[in-house]
Amino acid sequence: MSRFNLIDEKWIPVRFLDGTRDELGIRDTMLRSREIAAIEDPSPLVVAALHRFLLAVLYRALEGPTDIDQAKVLFKAGLPGEKITAYLEKWRGRFCLFDEKHPFYQVFAYEPQENNGKKEWKSWPAIAAEHNASNAKVLFDHVEIATAGPIPSRMAARWLIACQTFALGGGNSDFAYTKSAPSATAAMVLPLGVHLHDTLLLSLVPENREVLKGDLPIWEREPVPLASLKKGIARSVMGVADLYTWLTRSIKFHLAGNGETLSELAFASGVACSSENRVDPMFGYEIDVxxxxxxxxxxxxxxxxxxxxxxxxxxxxxPEVIEHATALTRSNRDRFPRSVMVLGQANSKAKIEYWRMERFALPEALAGDRFIRTEIRQLLSAAEETQKSLWLACRSFARNLLSRGEREPVKKDISGFVEPRDICSSHPLRGTLRQG
Structure with a gap:
């Protein structure tokens, strides 16, 4: 029996323009997107993953955009509610969190290994980065892995998508050696519109028409054979919707009761990504020697x-999303994204160092026809030089203070004196760029 359909159930946390908060299903989130200021969750990973998930839905429901002209028409006319609703109804059976054949974003045929005749189900923190003690134990996180208890299915759905988006590789599993998600280790960029409707359209970067035909999200794909997953399988990215819904881990929720809560799950390696030169629309890039x-x-x-x-x-x-947002709003300055959000995590191999969400004001000059990247780089270089001079001055002061004229202090003591002052973060340029 199917339970907890993500199209109807309330699970996406939103803040409306009037400041009130609620949770909505996929359909209402899309149809009411002009009323919604933002998707908000305590976890930056959840926020990023939910935006990517909704964008994947839009790529398939709208069958585009395939070029900037089509994107501009869509931006002017707005999201077509009937088309989105029809698409969701067509694939309704694939959006159930618990289902006998096609549980959403899971591998139904997967059963955990047995130990002394008992299946070894894992507790739900296995998919929640902020509560997973195996690779990211957090101070003041009081969740005990062994006795975590149940969580509402709406939370499980959010963590499921975030896990598939940000899982880090490293270590054996019931199947093969685990690999990182294609999008796990870079900073994701999201231009923010006046409401969720614009935020989504600003990041709906046009995709080649031929690529779009084979760009299937996880719910439109046939299940990966269990034998292939156990052996270890890799494939290339077929498009943006595919990338945004990658099956990084083989997961199966253990249904207990009526499906309103989740306590246990099966968890193993998924599909590895073999595309080395793929471009993620939300990533900025640099040239490494x-x-x-x-x-x-x-x-x-x-x-x-x-x-x-x-x-x-x-x-x-x-990031392509920034280039697209500026092109889309060049003739409509009122809808130019005034800010940009950067989300993601930093890692050391399989360990999460931290997760972060930062928000910056986006220079309105981008809406014109000229580039300002060089000018901003010059300002940042000047800030770096200022910071370096301050750092050297503080080190000199610390050395003189700690030596008391009698000894040469060790470098560790000098650094310990200077570093807590956090000189760089107080630079005025930081305050100019940051928003919120």
């Missing part, structure tokens, strides 16, 4: 110091 073109990750410093990487220029290394 050794590795060539690579997505920009979160570093051990504020993202504002790499802000120029978000801005378009003739190199076309900026």
């Amino acid at each position: 050794k590795w060539g073109k690579r997505p920009i990750p979160f570093r051990d410093r504020g993202m504002w110091r790499d802000f120029d990487s978000l801005l378009p220029d003739e190199s076309h290394l900026a």
Whole structure:
């Protein structure tokens, strides 16, 4: 029996323009997107993953856009509610969290391994990065893995999508060695419109018509054979909808009761990505001398110091969503995205170092015909030089203070004195770029 259909059930957390909050199903989120200010969740990973999921739905429901002209018509006319509703009804059976044949984003044929005649189900924190002690135990997180108890299915749905989007590779599983999600380790960029309707359309980058035909999201694909998953399977990315709904992990929710809660699940490796030179529309890129073109990750410093990487220029290394948003609003300045959100996580191999969400004001000059990336880079370089001078001055002060004229202090003591002052984060340019 099918339970908890994501089309109808309330599970997507939203904030309306009037400040009130609620949770909606897929259909109502789409149809009421002009009333919604933003998707909001305590987890940046959930927020990013939900946007990518909704964009995948739109690519398939709208069968486009396939070029900028089609995108502009759509931006002017708005999301076609009837077309979206018809698409969701066509695939209704694939959006049930619990289903006898096609549970959403899961591998139904998967049963966990047995130990002494008992199946070894894992508790739900296995899919929740912020609560998973195996790779990201958090201070003040009081969830005990062994006795985590149940969570509402609406939360399980959010974590399921986030896990498939951000899972890190490393370690054996019931099947094969686990691999990272194609999108797991870079900073994701999302231009923000005046409401969710515009936010989604600003990131709906046109896709080639022929590519679009074979660009199937997870719910339109036939299940991957269990034998292939156990052996270890890899394939290339077929398009944006495919990329945004990649089966990184083989997961199966254990139905207990009426499907309103989840306690246990099966969890193993999924499909590895063999596309080395794929371009993710939400990623900014940089040229590495050794590795060539690579997505920009979160570093051990504020993202504002790499802000120029978000801005378009003739190199076309900026996120495609930013280039698309500026092209879409060039003749409609009132709908130009005033800010951009950067979300994701930083990792050390299979360990999550931190997850982050930052928000910046987007220069309105982008809506014109000129590039400003070089100018921003010059400002950032000046800020770097200022920071370096301040750092050296503080180190000199610390050395003199700690030596008391009698000894040469060790470098560790000097760094310990200077680093807590967080000199770089107080630079005025940071405040100029940041928003919220």
